[in-house]
Amino acid sequence: MTKRISTALTAGLFALAALPAAAQDAGLCGGTAANAQWLGGDEASxxxxxxxxxxxxxxxxxxRNEYVGxxxxxxxGEYRIEAEGRGGGDTVIDIRDAAGTIVASDDDSGGAGASRAETVLQPGTYCVAMRSFDGTPLTGFVRAGRIDLEPLTDGFGALPPASDGGECDLSSATPLTLGQPxxxxxxxxxxxxxxxDAPTSVTLTAENEDADPILTIFDPAGDWIAENDDFDGLNSRVDLADPLAAGTYCVSLGLYGDESAPITVTAKEYDAAEVxxxxYxxxxxxxxxDGSHPVFSLGELETRLREDVNVSGDAVWYxxxxxxxxxxxxxxxxxGQGDPVLVMYDDLGRQVGYNDDSQGSLDSLLTVRVQPGTYLVAVRQLDDSTTGFIRMVFERYVPARP
Structure with missing residues (x-):
C-alpha cells in the first residue's frame, strides 16, 4: 500500500506551523479534526x-503536536486502530467519535512502544490522534482496519489474557456495584x-499510576467489548455511552506496573456532562x-497582560x-514546583496551539498567528498530582506597516 506523508509542526517563536489541509468539517471529534487527514486519502476511500x-x-x-487521521x-463491528513509531518511537493514540468522546486509547499494547486498540465501533466518523509519549519528535504509521486484516503491530504478548483479547473467568470475580469503588x-x-438488571450506560475506571492498569470489559457471552490504557495519565477509563443490555459483565485488569500496588476499580452510570x-x-x-464552565475573560488583548494562577492537573481556562x-x-x-502545559483554541473549538517544555525548560510557550475573534487558552500541570503557581503572560504583536 502507498504510504502518504503528513506533517504536523508546532510553531516556534515567530515561526508558523506547517499544517496539512483541514478536514471539511473542522468541528468533528470535538474540534480535533481541524487539521485532520483522511487515512484513505479521501472520505470515500x-x-x-x-x-x-x-x-x-x-x-x-x-x-509535542499530534497527527490526526x-x-x-x-x-x-470490531476494528483495529494502531500506530507504530519508526526507530523505536513510543506512540500514544486516542480514538474519538464525531462528538469528540474518546472511545478507546492506548499507549503500549502494540508492543515495543507501539499502540494498538481493538474495539467495537458503531457507524459514524472517527478520529485517531497519534502523539509521542514523551513529546520528542516522532515519525510513525497510523493504520485502521477490520479485525481480520493484517495488523501493523506485533501486540504485547506478555499481558494477562484479558488484555490481549482472551477470556474473562467469572468464577473468581469480585462483584462491582454501581457507584461503589x-x-x-x-x-x-x-x-x-x-x-x-436493566439496560444501562456505564463508565468504568481503574486507578493507580504505580500499577499502570489496563481495563478490559467482556459481555455476558464472553465477547470482548472495550479496552483502555492510559486515559488519564497512567489510569484507565472506558465510557460506554450506548446502554449495555441487562446481564453479567466481566471486567478484567492487566497492568504494566507494580503488581502489589492497590488498584481502585469503579463502575458507575455514564454521565455525558461529566465526560x-x-x-475541558x-x-x-x-x-x-456561556458560563457553564469556568473561563476567565481577559477582554481585549491590546498589548501585554500578566496573570498568576494556582494550577493542578485540571486546566484553568482564559x-x-x-x-x-x-x-x-x-x-x-x-x-517553583510545576510543569505547565498550554493549549489554545479559536472560538470554533479548533486547536491552534499546544506546547510543553519550551526552550529546554519545563515552562511552556505558544506563538500563534491570529485573526480577529475570541481565543481560549488552557493551562494545567502535566502531572495530575502536582499543584503550584504558574505565571501567565499574554502578549500581542501586530504586523509592521510599510
Missing part, C-alpha cells in the same frame, strides 16, 4: 467497513463482575463561553478577544 484492505498514513509529528465506519492489589484480585467536563479539564476540547490580525505569544512559567 476511508470507510474501513468496506475497504478491501486497511487504510494507513505515515506522519511526522514534532514538538480520519476514517469512517458504515457497519458496526473497590480496591485490591492486582496480584490479589484482577477480575470483577458487573450485574446490570464533557473531563475533556484535560484541555482536550474547549468549553463554551479567553481574550482580538480585533486585528497579528501574533499572540502566551507563556506559562512555573513559580
Amino acid at each position: 476511508s470507510d474501513i467497513s468496506t475497504t478491501s484492505s486497511y487504510v494507513e498514513q505515515m506522519a511526522l509529528v514534532l514538538l 480520519l476514517f469512517t465506519v458504515s457497519e458496526a 473497590v480496591t485490591n492489589a492486582w496480584n490479589q484480585q484482577n477480575t470483577y463482575s458487573l450485574q446490570l 464533557q467536563r473531563n475533556l 479539564n484535560r484541555g482536550d476540547a474547549s468549553p463554551p463561553l 479567553s481574550f478577544d482580538i480585533y486585528e490580525g497579528g501574533l499572540v505569544l502566551v507563556e506559562a512559567i512555573a513559580q
Whole structure:
C-alpha cells in the first residue's frame, strides 16, 4: 500500500506551523479534526467497513503536536486502530467519535512502544490522534482496519489474557456495584463482575499510576467489548455511552506496573456532562463561553497582560478577544514546583496551539498567528498530582506597516 506523508509542526517563536489541509468539517471529534487527514486519502476511500484492505498514513509529528487521521465506519463491528513509531518511537493514540468522546486509547499494547486498540465501533466518523509519549519528535504509521486484516503491530504478548483479547473467568470475580469503588492489589484480585438488571450506560475506571492498569470489559457471552490504557495519565477509563443490555459483565485488569500496588476499580452510570467536563479539564476540547464552565475573560488583548494562577492537573481556562490580525505569544512559567502545559483554541473549538517544555525548560510557550475573534487558552500541570503557581503572560504583536 502507498504510504502518504503528513506533517504536523508546532510553531516556534515567530515561526508558523506547517499544517496539512483541514478536514471539511473542522468541528468533528470535538474540534480535533481541524487539521485532520483522511487515512484513505479521501472520505470515500476511508470507510474501513468496506475497504478491501486497511487504510494507513505515515506522519511526522514534532514538538509535542499530534497527527490526526480520519476514517469512517458504515457497519458496526470490531476494528483495529494502531500506530507504530519508526526507530523505536513510543506512540500514544486516542480514538474519538464525531462528538469528540474518546472511545478507546492506548499507549503500549502494540508492543515495543507501539499502540494498538481493538474495539467495537458503531457507524459514524472517527478520529485517531497519534502523539509521542514523551513529546520528542516522532515519525510513525497510523493504520485502521477490520479485525481480520493484517495488523501493523506485533501486540504485547506478555499481558494477562484479558488484555490481549482472551477470556474473562467469572468464577473468581469480585462483584462491582454501581457507584461503589473497590480496591485490591492486582496480584490479589484482577477480575470483577458487573450485574446490570436493566439496560444501562456505564463508565468504568481503574486507578493507580504505580500499577499502570489496563481495563478490559467482556459481555455476558464472553465477547470482548472495550479496552483502555492510559486515559488519564497512567489510569484507565472506558465510557460506554450506548446502554449495555441487562446481564453479567466481566471486567478484567492487566497492568504494566507494580503488581502489589492497590488498584481502585469503579463502575458507575455514564454521565455525558461529566465526560464533557473531563475533556475541558484535560484541555482536550474547549468549553463554551456561556458560563457553564469556568473561563476567565481577559477582554481585549491590546498589548501585554500578566496573570498568576494556582494550577493542578485540571486546566484553568482564559479567553481574550482580538480585533486585528497579528501574533499572540502566551507563556506559562512555573513559580517553583510545576510543569505547565498550554493549549489554545479559536472560538470554533479548533486547536491552534499546544506546547510543553519550551526552550529546554519545563515552562511552556505558544506563538500563534491570529485573526480577529475570541481565543481560549488552557493551562494545567502535566502531572495530575502536582499543584503550584504558574505565571501567565499574554502578549500581542501586530504586523509592521510599510
